[in-house]
Amino acid sequence: MDKKQELIDKLKSYDPSVDAALVERAFDFSTKAHASQLRASGDPYFSHPLQVAHILADLKLDSHSIITALLHDTVEDTLETIETIQKQFGPEIAQLVDGVTKLTQLELQSEQTKQAENFRKLVLAMSSDIRVLLVKLADRLHNMRTLQFISSPEKRRRIARETMEIYVPLAERIGMQHLKDELEDLAFAELNSEGRDSILNRLKFLHETAHLQVDEIIAELSELMKSSDLPAQISGREKTPYSIWKKMQTKNIAFEQLSDIMAFRILVNTAQDCYHALGVIHSNYSVVPGRFKDYLSTPKANNYQSIHTAVIGPFNHRIEIQIRTREMHQIAELGVAAHWEYKQGKTHEGRQYSWLRGLLEILEHASSPEEFLEHTKLEMFHDQVFCFTPQGDLISLPNGATTIDFAYAVHSEVGDHTISARINGRQMPLRTVLHNGDQVEIVTSKSQNPSPTWERFVVTGKARTRIRRFIRTQQRLQFCEMGRSILHKAFRHEDEVYSEKNLEIAAKALKYPSVEDLLAAVGEGVVTGTEVVHATRPEPIQKQPDEQEAFLEKPYKPKDTPKQEQTTTSIKGLISGIAIHYAGCCHPLPGEPIAGIVATGRGVTIHTKDCEVFKAFPEPERTLDLAWEDSISSEEKHVGRLKVTFFNKPGSLASMSTAISKHGANIANIKVTHRTTDFWDLLVDVEVKDVHHLGNILASLRTLSIINSVERV
């Protein structure tokens, strides 16, 4: 039979409204794209996507999932692009194919599975549409079914281990029991073939000797239900070799002791019938203690509902029995796929399958609130992002995290010394928000320290705490340094001697626990220099003879010492944003004379000496002469503000920014302050090295014909 028709017939059998033409197109597209390729088995490559499509069709998934299955390897393995798929099959299918492709690329990185839990979360988070995960699971299932054709034993083992640790739990998580069982057994066969063989041999032996007859037990249980007037459907099976093996491992029992290797399922109509059936079973057979579990009243995390018990059943075999309703069973077996089955026959036109829409759909169609919950549990991981270190370690971060959060998550020391970051090999700003699967490389330097600006764009507590702690300790150190400078000036001004001894006296008088605390308070502007100097002068009434001695011992200091030069304080090493701030009114730049105002509680604000705000400041005792450090480090950039008026002509803005960038400067901000038909007034913040740098920019802007006027603000 024609393979194309076979697939379409299968789809039509459960969804008569299926867009057969589109499925056909995908079939042909994939056949052509994979034309020359072969599978490891020697089969034409297209047999793989076709089988994946069949696995999903057997689960009765919607036609977009089937088309995605047909196309899922075209972008990764052929010359076709996601753009072509978008053009030919629309954005929804393109998005699904893109999602599966990304998951496939992800597995290439995952050499180590030690971080299995994080990896599972990553896979879930990247499956923004649950169908992406379903296609991926079907893809993995077919690859496991054909695993024996891969010649490298290491590769086979890696794929099997990844299946066991990542995809089996995911299949279980979304409730795809059949898929999970088969994946697990195939992986088990690869990872521990002797273990599996010994269990299969033992099962064979039991069949021959111990009258292990699933059918006969089903018959007896059915009879029992009928005689109790309970309409029930009973099925039974031998447990999978892997589940038997796992039980032997966890319970540490030998195979001979493990008798309940058969499991039976009783499906009834209502929850009440479940308990009725349980009563019938328990009153007819001896109960195995400790095995009764009621997941009906307390569903499992994945919303699995069932009653479990174990009894010494017919023919004295220990058997496990699960009792549940048909509806619970459908959800348990098909998991999320069950929802598509419910939805068949309803209109599919124009439906958006985005994650949120999907949730709304489920909310509308779910037959129980629990069903809805099951899906929102998947969504949990959407508030996290998972990124890789260059070594392939997975770092989990909250949504919105930036490279600085990543650096701190790797190690506090890495965070503290971050200077730049590369994301997927490209240098990116530190404030870049990270996405799932990003590989992040942090470049550090011993001389780098946390910047106060980082605090604005980190989201993790760890990063924020470290940055704040650094700022606090720095703040104190820098406030102390500032305080010292302020006091030098104040003591000179008041003709007193600046000495540790005097500082100690003042600290005591002003009730500071130490000289350092006093210095910090002065630097912060809580106490003024004058107040400190006055505090060193003993009150006349309190004068003690020995203190007077100390007073007299002051070294001689001529009154006419020139004060100005010595009172200049260097701001070398002080970090902007901690103890010093650059004033927004005059934007001081290195190379021009500066002065500071000690603002109460905020440290020192730096102005240019000719700034109007500074000149008008009413308290001279709160001002300081400052100097830039001698050699200006080219690292730090300062913002100079320009007021520009230019002719409103196309390209004016571009010519201006070109002129600025020619000087190696960066535009930090542009604000249009006034706009008429012929002129624009702008405020342009330019990041420059110093005042000369800005001067050069000014000069070259003035040569531009489009500029009417430009001046520094």
Ligand code: MN
């Ligand atoms: Mn594939």
